[in-house]
Amino acid sequence: MAILTSRKVVKRFGGLVAVSDFDLDVEERSIHSVIGPNGAGKTTFFNCVTGFYRPEGGQITLDGHLLVGLRPDRITRLGISRTYQNIRLFNNMSALENILAGEDPHLRSGMFGAIFRTPGVRKEEAAALDEARRLLRFVNLSGRGDLLARNLPYGDQRRLEIARALAGKPKLLLLDEPTAGMNTQETAEMTAFIRRLRDELGITILLIEHDMRVVMGISETVTVLDYGEKIAEGPPSEIQKNPRVIEAYLGRGSAARMN
Amino acid sequence: MPAKRSSPLLTALRLGSIGGGVALLLSLMGMVEALSERDIIAGVISTGIALLVAIFMVFGFSAARAQSDSSPATRIAVGTLTGAIGELFLVGLVILGQNVDLRPVFPSASPELYALLQFGRTGTQAYVIMLVFGAVVGALGAGLALTPARARRAIIVGLTAVTLSGLLEDLIHITLATAPGLVVLADRILARGVESGLKPGGAVFVFLLFGIVTFFWGPIRTGIRAGQQAVPPSQRHRAGLLIYGLLVVILLLLPKAFGPYLTEVSNSVMIFAVMAVGLNIVVGFAGLLDLGYVAFFAIGAYTMAVLTTTAVGAQRGQIVWGPHLTFWEALPIAVLFSILAGVLLGIPVLRMRGDYLAIVTLGFGEIVRIMALSDALKPYIGGSQGMVEIGVPNLGQVAAALSSQELYYYLMLAVLFLVIFIALRLRDSRQGRRWMAMREDEDVAQAVGIRLVSTKLLAFASGAAMAGLAGAIFASKVGSVYPHSFNLLVSINVLAVVIVGGMGSIPGVVAGALVLFGLPELLREFSEYRYFVFGAVLIAMMLYKPEGLWPEAKRRQELHEADESEPRPEVMATSGGAGSA
Numbered sequence: 083m084a085i086l087t088s089r090k091v092v093k094r095f096g097g098l099v100a101v102s103d104f105d106l107d108v109e110e111r112s113i114h115s116v117i118g119p120n121g122a123g124k125t126t127f128f129n130c131v132t133g134f135y136r137p138e139g140g141q142i143t144l145d146g147h148l149l150v151g152l153r154p155d156r157i158t159r160l161g162i163s164r165t166y167q168n169i170r171l172f173n174n175m176s177a178l179e180n181i182l183a184g185e186d187p188h189l190r191s192g193m194f195g196a197i198f199r200t201p202g203v204r205k206e207e208a209a210a211l212d213e214a215r216r217l218l219r220f221v222n223l224s225g226r227g228d229l230l231a232r233n234l235p236y237g238d239q240r241r242l243e244i245a246r247a248l249a250g251k252p253k254l255l256l257l258d259e260p261t262a263g264m265n266t267q268e269t270a271e272m273t274a275f276i277r278r279l280r281d282e283l284g285i286t287i288l289l290i291e292h293d294m295r296v297v298m299g300i301s302e303t304v305t306v307l308d309y310g311e312k313i314a315e316g317p318p319s320e321i322q323k324n325p326r327v328i329e330a331y332l333g334r335g336s337a338a339r340m341n
Numbered sequence: 342m343p344a345k346r347s348s349p350l351l352t353a354l355r356l357g358s359i360g361g362g363v364a365l366l367l368s369l370m371g372m373v374e375a376l377s378e379r380d381i382i383a384g385v386i387s388t389g390i391a392l393l394v395a396i397f398m399v400f401g402f403s404a405a406r407a408q409s410d411s412s413p414a415t416r417i418a419v420g421t422l423t424g425a426i427g428e429l430f431l432v433g434l435v436i437l438g439q440n441v442d443l444r445p446v447f448p449s450a451s452p453e454l455y456a457l458l459q460f461g462r463t464g465t466q467a468y469v470i471m472l473v474f475g476a477v478v479g480a481l482g483a484g485l486a487l488t489p490a491r492a493r494r495a496i497i498v499g500l501t502a503v504t505l506s507g508l509l510e511d512l513i514h515i516t517l518a519t520a521p522g523l524v525v526l527a528d529r530i531l532a533r534g535v536e537s538g539l540k541p542g543g544a545v546f547v548f549l550l551f552g553i554v555t556f557f558w559g560p561i562r563t564g565i566r567a568g569q570q571a572v573p574p575s576q577r578h579r580a581g582l583l584i585y586g587l588l589v590v591i592l593l594l595l596p597k598a599f600g601p602y603l604t605e606v607s608n609s610v611m612i613f614a615v616m617a618v619g620l621n622i623v624v625g626f627a628g629l630l631d632l633g634y635v636a637f638f639a640i641g642a643y644t645m646a647v648l649t650t651t652a653v654g655a656q657r658g659q660i661v662w663g664p665h666l667t668f669w670e671a672l673p674i675a676v677l678f679s680i681l682a683g684v685l686l687g688i689p690v691l692r693m694r695g696d697y698l699a700i701v702t703l704g705f706g707e708i709v710r711i712m713a714l715s716d717a718l719k720p721y722i723g724g725s726q727g728m729v730e731i732g733v734p735n736l737g738q739v740a741a742a743l744s745s746q747e748l749y750y751y752l753m754l755a756v757l758f759l760v761i762f763i764a765l766r767l768r769d770s771r772q773g774r775r776w777m778a779m780r781e782d783e784d785v786a787q788a789v790g791i792r793l794v795s796t797k798l799l800a801f802a803s804g805a806a807m808a809g810l811a812g813a814i815f816a817s818k819v820g821s822v823y824p825h826s827f828n829l830l831v832s833i834n835v836l837a838v839v840i841v842g843g844m845g846s847i848p849g850v851v852a853g854a855l856v857l858f859g860l861p862e863l864l865r866e867f868s869e870y871r872y873f874v875f876g877a878v879l880i881a882m883m884l885y886k887p888e889g890l891w892p893e894a895k896r897r898q899e900l901h902e903a904d905e906s907e908p909r910p911e912v913m914a915t916s917g918g919a920g921s922a
Contacts, residue, residue, distance in 0.1 A: 132788060158790040172781035175774075182771075183778040187790035189771050193799060196770030197763055207771070250790055 085110040085286050086131070086254055091140030093126055093310075100126040102310045104140070108254070108288055108303075113280055115289045115297045117321075118307035119330055124290045125167055127307070128256050132164055133157040144254065159187045161253035165243045165260060167290075173232035177223060177242050180231050181214040184249030214249065221245040221275075237268050241275075248279075254286045255279065261293050273299055298322065306330065349419045352407050357426025357479075360400030364393055365430050368458065371449030372870050377457055380538035381507030388538075389457065391504060393431075394478050397424040401482025417483045424479020428471050431458050435467070491556060499552030506530075506547050507538040512863055516598050592754060596747045604746040606862045608818065611753040612811050614854035617838040618760045618847060619807025624836065625845035626773060627800035628780025630699040632832050633706025636686070637679045637805035639713060639827035641812030643722055644675035646822045649732030660728060661720045668732040672813055679809020680802045682709075687801035691794060694783065706832055713824035727823035731816050749818045756814065757851075760807050764847050767803070776800055777845075834858075837875070841882050843889025852891045 084107040093101040101123040108114045116124050129135040131142055133154035142149040147160050163184070172180050189210060195203035218227050221241040226234065231242060240260060247255060260276065261269045273296050280287050291297045297304060298318040306314040306321060308330040314321055321327055347355070367373055377389030386394070401420035408416050435455050437443070443450035459467035460474070485493055506513060510531050517527040530543030539547065554561070572580055596604040616638060623631045648671035653663035666674075686705050690698055712718055714725050722728065734752060743751070767773050775796045778786040787793050816822050834857070842853025857878075861871050882889070 134784065134788070154784075154787045155790050155792050158788060164788065166785075170782055170785045172778050172785070174781060175777055179774060179777070183774050183786070183791070184789045186771065186775060186778075191771050193767070193772055193803075196772045197766045199766065203770075210771075246789065 083110050084108055086142070086144050086288065088127075088131070088142045089140055091127070091130055091142060092138045093123070093130055093135055094138050100310050101130065101137070101307075104307075104310070104312060106305060106312075108286060110286055111280060111284055112302045113276065113287045113289065113300050114303045114305070115291055115301040116305050116307060117291060117294075117297055118313075121309075122307040123310040124307055125258055126310075128164060128258055128288075128290065131157075131256065132162060155187075158250060158252075161251075162256065163247035163250040163252035163254075164256035165240075165247050165258055167258045167262065169236075169239050169243055171231040171239060171243055171246070174230060176228050176230055177218065177234065177245075178211070178214050178227035180242060180246045181217050181249045182210055184246035185210050185213060187250055217245040217248055220248070236263060240264075240272070244275075244279075248283070248285075252285060254288060256288050256290075258290045259292060260289070261291065261296055269293060269296060272296075276300060347407075349408050349411060349415055350422075352404050353419050353422035353426060356400045356404045356407070357423040358430070360396055360423060360427035361430030363400075364396050364427055365434060367392060367396070368431065368434065368454060369443075369447040369449055370870070370873070371454075372873075374449060374451070374454045374457060375869065379508070381504055382541055382544045383538045385541055385544075388508065391507075397427050397475055397478040398482035398485070400424070400427060401479030402486045403482075404479070405483035405486035413487055416487060417480055420483020420486070421476045421480040424475040424477070424482065425472050426475075427479070428475025431475075432468050432471050435459060435471075491559075495552040495556035498555040499548040499550075502551035503539065503544050503548050507544070508864055510538055512603065515600055515603065593751075596750045601744065601746050604750050606859065608746065608749050608753055609862065610854050610859045611750075611757050612815050612818075613835065613838060613858045614851045615753070615757055615760050615811040616808050616835045617842065617850040617854050618757075618764050619804040619811070620835050621839050621845065621847065621850045622764060622767065622776070622807075623800050623804035624839055625850075626768060626780065627776040627797065629797065629800055630695065630702070631801070631804065632699045632703035632829075632836065633686070633709075634702075634804065634808060634835055635827050635829065635831040636706040636709035637682055637808035638812040638815070638831065639709050639824075640682045640805075641675045641679045641809030642816035642822050642827070643713060643728075643812075644678045644809070645671050645813035645816040646728040646731050647722060648674060649817075650728050650730050652728065652730045658723075658726055658729070660723055666732070668734040668817055671732060672810075675813035676806050676809045679805045679812070682809075683801040683803075683805025684798050686805075687798040691797055703829065703832070706829060710824055710827050710829075713827065723822070725824060727821055729821040731820050731822070733817055733820075749814070752814060756810060760810070761847055761851070763803075768847070772796075772799065837879055841879065841890060843892040846889060846891055846893040849889045849891035849893070853889070856890065 086106070086108040088104055088106040091101055091104040091106075092099070104123075104127060106116075106127075116127070118124055126135065130137045131149065133149065133152055133156070137150055140150070144157075144160055144162060149157055149160070152160075172183060175183065189206060191203040191206055215224075215227065218224055221244055223234075223238055223241055223245070226238065231239065234242060244257070244260070257276070261272050264272060276287060276289070276296075277300050279285055289297070289301065301318050304314075304316065304318050304321045305312060306324075306327050313326050313330060314324045316324075373389040373392060375389070376392055377387040379388045380386065381388055381391045401424050404423040405416040405420045408419050411419070434450075435458055438450055438455050458471065460470055462470055485496060488496065514527055514531055517523040529540070530546060531539055569577070595607070599607065616634070619637075620631065620634050623629050623634070645668075647660065647663055648666045649668060650660065650663050651665060652659045653661070653665070655661070686702065690701050693701060713722060716724055718724065719726075734748065736748070767776075775786070775791050778789065778791055779793065779796050783793065786796075838853040838857050839850050840853075841857060842851070843849025857875070861868065861874075
């Protein structure tokens with residue numbers, strides 16, 4: 083059962099067609115990677131899914147809900163969370179506050195509750211804090227909750243961003259290059275972590291990645307984009323051998339194998 | 342670390358010239374002369390000369406600092422030379438001024454100024470003394486650069502304390518006069534009567550007191566911490582409450598100690614503090630740059646005026662309609678109107694960010710002012726002549742014994758506590774996090790599910806409510822409203838308070854209000870140069886302490902934790918180290 087489908091999605095910026103005629107089906111509870119050379123349109127597509135861009139054509143559906151035209155916060159509340167290629171945390175807020183901000187759609191209290199701190203509000207805040215601490219533990223950042231997000235080391239920031247995304251209790255998690263800037267060991271840890279997310283929490287993962295070890299290692303399906311068009315789709319083993327894919331990455335006539 | 346090394350001579354020439362230029366500017370502006378009316382240390386050093394001392398000391402200090410890799414003797418020599426070169430500019434001014442009348446261009450270039458600069462002497466003797474003065478002060482500045490950091494801080498704090506005590510001498514005198522025992526102390530330290538400033542002995546005392554406390558501040562703070570730890574946890578809450586209770590009692594008794602003038606000053610400060618707390622929510626928490634904040638202040642004031650004024654009728658200076666409500670009846674309505682205005686402003690600017698938002702809000706502020714000034718609305722709200730006879734709060738028996746200033750003092754104190762309480766609660770709530778997330782990254786805030794529309798409108802509404810409250814009480818206190826009081830400068834002043842105090846920090850903005858509004862009220866000599874000093878303070882703050890006077894606790898905690906954080910066992914060597922996303 084596909085949890086996310088896109089049909090003929092088109093995104094243009096003036097004369098440049100960033101994404102054209104893009105069809106995608108993401109199976110529920112799967113780990114699905116989208117790969118392609120830089121500028122292929124991967125992040126642009128993510129932005130269309132989350133509502134940051136409005137596609138010129140086509141439709142995107144999450145669990146039956148039509149997404150195109152909805153505001154980003156509405157789409158998030160339908161069950162999608164994401165991380166970013168260049169980490170975008172709330173820099174001057176602490177790690178715990180970042181996660182608490184991610185929990186916002188699930189909280190109820192408003193201005194009145196804030197000022198008067200009724201027992202209901204206090205209970206909700208306590209529960210939210212517990213949940214935030216739990217998520218902090220889950221991403222291995224225990225004890226760093228009160229540090230400002232901008233003072234965390236790079237790897238911790240990546241994990242915090244994932245924790246913030248998880249705080250929204252998403253059905254679908256979009257990860258945009260989660261292992262960028264990491265060394266071999268960190269990458270291996272992140273890969274295992276992503277698998278854990280799916281296995282333990284039942285979240286569907288849609289992944290943009292450049293590191294082929296990650297892509298081939300954990301994906302069930304791989305979709306390849308080049309110049310905004312889908313040029314291949316299938317299990318990792320097939321993609322590895324696909325000549326069009328190799329050509330897209332390494333140029334015409336290259337005999338190099340991927341990984 | 343400067344990449345280039347300039348020679349000591351060039352450094353002295355450069356910094357000496359700049360310092361000389363500054364001294365020249367302040368002299369020709371008339372500031373030096375105006376300030377010399379008052380002494381810091383009676384009979385010894387006037388405020389004007391102290392200003393020159395400060396300038397040359399700062400530049401001597403900078404010069405010595407710039408030559409960090411020279412020998413101590415060279416560095417002192419550089420400072421000395423810097424000061425002397427600076428004074429050279431003033432010598433030049435004096436020589437020129439004695440041959441050419443500069444007053445058509447610089448009205449302050451008077452014989453009195455020259456006499457002042459020459460320390461009462463004339464001729465070559467005067468010039469020599471001036472140069473020596475500059476050299477000595479520059480050398481002192483350089484010496485300060487060479488002093489170990491701890492002693493240096495103590496000296497600077499001591500000097501600042503002496504300067505402030507000298508400037509605020511009469512305020513201190515009045516306050517201490519209420520306590521018999523302290524009057525004796527005051528008399529020993531402060532000069533009296535015609536003389537102003539501190540007695541020489543008093544100056545030494547103040548310098549040593551503050552200097553020594555600063556020098557030992559580290560151990561003192563540790564001692565206080567240990568004292569806090571000694572109190573068992575169960576008692577700690579009680580002890581904290583006790584201290585707050587004591588503070589409240591002091592605040593309640595303050596009007597008696599201050600007397601009518603200072604109480605009045607406090608009232609003005611508190612009105613601005615309330616506004617600053619409100620603007621802090623809009624700018625500091627939510628990151629919405631509002632340059633038209635005065636509009637809400639005006640709307641609160643004008644609503645109070647229209648609803649309570651008794652000057653209603655067909656005569657000149659009266660408005661055509663007014664319900665003659667009491668102060669207490671009108672107050673909530675005034676706040677409500679301000680909230681409405683806040684929402685009305687928020688709606689058209691929902692999609693705007695940064696500079697565009699600033700300009701549009703500025704426009705809104707001006708619209709309100711111009712509407713208040715207009716002839717079209719004159720029958721309803723008084724036009725350029727404003728409205729008079731505004732209602733006064735009636736507190737019955739309780740209020741009968743209080744003077745007008747005291748009445749408004751207690752009212753404002755209660756309101757200030759209220760808004761601070763509300764702001765604190767909001768900051769630490771879900772709403773506060775929504776505001777801060779929006780401030781940090783609006784797009785990502787929306788992406789985590791935060792509704793931007795309600796978040797922005799609530800920020801504007803909250804800020805407007807507080808400004809409206811302040812405005813309504815302001816109108817009542819003054820008894821009248823005129824459109825000229827509600828101009829762009831007020832918005833900018835309140836914004837300056839928020840920035841100088843520390844954006845997003847509630848104690849900071851109150852401190853900011855105290856400094857930016859309390860001090861000018863108390864230092865009447867500066868009144869002509871108020872905006873000059875204001876601007877200079879703002880620039881200095883942005884250069885040296887951009888986080889504000891009292892930054893958000895978190896920022897300080899962050900600095901604290903940077904000292905204490907240890908590597909966790911499972912952390913491996915990261916390629917980049919600390920990220921800066």
